[in-house]
Amino acid sequence: MPAPLPLRLPCAAFRRPELAARLRLWPVIALFPRECHGIRCFYIWLSGGVHAIQRAWGSVGCGGFLPDGLRRNFGRTRQGVLRLKKTVVMVGMMGAGKTAVGTAVARQLGVPFLDSDEEIVKAAHRSIAEIFARDGEPFFRARETEVLGRLLRGEPCILSTGGGAFLSPVNRDLIREAGVSVWLRADLDLLWQRVRHKTTRPLLRTENPRETLRQLYEARVPLYAMADIAVDSAADLSVEDMASKVVAALAERAEVLGKD
Numbered sequence: 001m002p003a004p005l006p007l008r009l010p011c012a013a014f015r016r017p018e019l020a021a022r023l024r025l026w027p028v029i030a031l032f033p034r035e036c037h038g039i040r041c042f043y044i045w046l047s048g049g050v051h052a053i054q055r056a057w058g059s060v061g062c063g064g065f066l067p068d069g070l071r072r073n074f075g076r077t078r079q080g081v082l083r084l085k086k087t088v089v090m091v092g093m094m095g096a097g098k099t100a101v102g103t104a105v106a107r108q109l110g111v112p113f114l115d116s117d118e119e120i121v122k123a124a125h126r127s128i129a130e131i132f133a134r135d136g137e138p139f140f141r142a143r144e145t146e147v148l149g150r151l152l153r154g155e156p157c158i159l160s161t162g163g164g165a166f167l168s169p170v171n172r173d174l175i176r177e178a179g180v181s182v183w184l185r186a187d188l189d190l191l192w193q194r195v196r197h198k199t200t201r202p203l204l205r206t207e208n209p210r211e212t213l214r215q216l217y218e219a220r221v222p223l224y225a226m227a228d229i230a231v232d233s234a235a236d237l238s239v240e241d242m243a244s245k246v247v248a249a250l251a252e253r254a255e256v257l258g259k260d
Contacts (some may be wrong), residue, residue, distance in 0.1 A: 084111050084156045086256050087179035088246075091166040091227055093217060095194035096184040097242060098160040104243030106158040109257075115160045119147045128162075145170055152178040163216075167223050176228075180256050182246055183227035188217050190235055229253075 088105065090098040099115055106113035117128055120143050124131055131140050144165055151159055152174055159179070165171050166181065175181050192213055206212045224230075229249050233242060250257040 082109075082251065082257050082259065084109055084250075084257055087152055087154070087156050088158050088250065088256070089152075089166075089175045089179045089181045090158065090160045090184060091175075091181050092163065092184040092224055093186065093191050093220060094163040094213075095191040095198075096163075096186045097194075097233060097239065098184055100239045101184060101242045101246060102158045102160040104239050105246050108243055108247055109158070112155070112157040113160070114151055114157050116144060116147050116151060116165060117160075117162050119151065120144060123147065141168065144168075145174070149174050163220070166227065167220060172223075172226065180229065180250070180253070181227040182249070183224045183230045184233055184242070184246075185224070185230050186233040188214060190233065191217065193235075 088102075090102045090105075092098055102115075103113045120131070120140070121127060124143065126134070128140070131143075141164065144162060145168060148159075148161065148165060148171055151157075161171075166175070166183075172181075192210055195213065196209070229246075231242065231245050231249055237245075247257075
């Protein structure tokens with residue numbers, strides 16, 4: 001698997017937003033905004049060849065110069081492009097960002113994005129809240145397992161699941177056998193800020209939704225911790241930042257994201 005290749009762009013790049021936009025069009029796996037020794041810069045995970053490296057480096061006034069570190073590592077990247085080999089299943093609490101981050105990850109990797117809740121809604125012709133109210137949670141969980149199994153049998157993709165999906169041992173086994181689980185780990189306060197005004201969360205339709213969320217959080221975190229990969233969320237991280245962190249974590253596993 002290619003090693004991460006750090007490419008530092010000067011602070012001036014932040015005053016040229018069009019430069020960052022152009023970089024995203026090149027064969028790049030992830031674009032990481034970082035601060036290094038007090039200097040703001042971008043780090044880029046490159047999936048292409050030296051031409052892309054030279055263009056990116058040369059575009060900031062370095063005349064196409066390829067640093068020694070990048071030149072030494074180039075041989076690891078010139079043969080093949082990283083390919084998703086297993087379905088990535090996003091798990092975590094409501095409000096963790098599974099759908100938003102999962103969509104961004106799929107876009108960065110050029111693979112389909114699917115949402116198990118949306119697939120359930122399509123099949124039932126009713127909303128999640130209506131299914132809970134009419135048929136109850138056990139019925140919903142059974143349909144959830146059926147849909148999850150079907151989606152995992154398809155082509156590798158990014159799959160977002162409902163907050164309760166990973167609690168089921170059957171679902172965890174399905175995911176372990178056919179995919180890789182990624183837990184978007186967020187603290188309780190951040191989750192509450194994100195869901196407090198939502199009206200589509202049937203489990204939070206209680207007299208004290210904040211306390212209900214706390215109880216769900218404490219009960220579920222030990223099970224989410226069984227996921228293959230954990231990626232920490234924070235209030236100051238954008239969706240694209242989180243997606244880049246997920247891609248970087250996946251790229252550390254050649255059996256998940258690697259060369260053809």
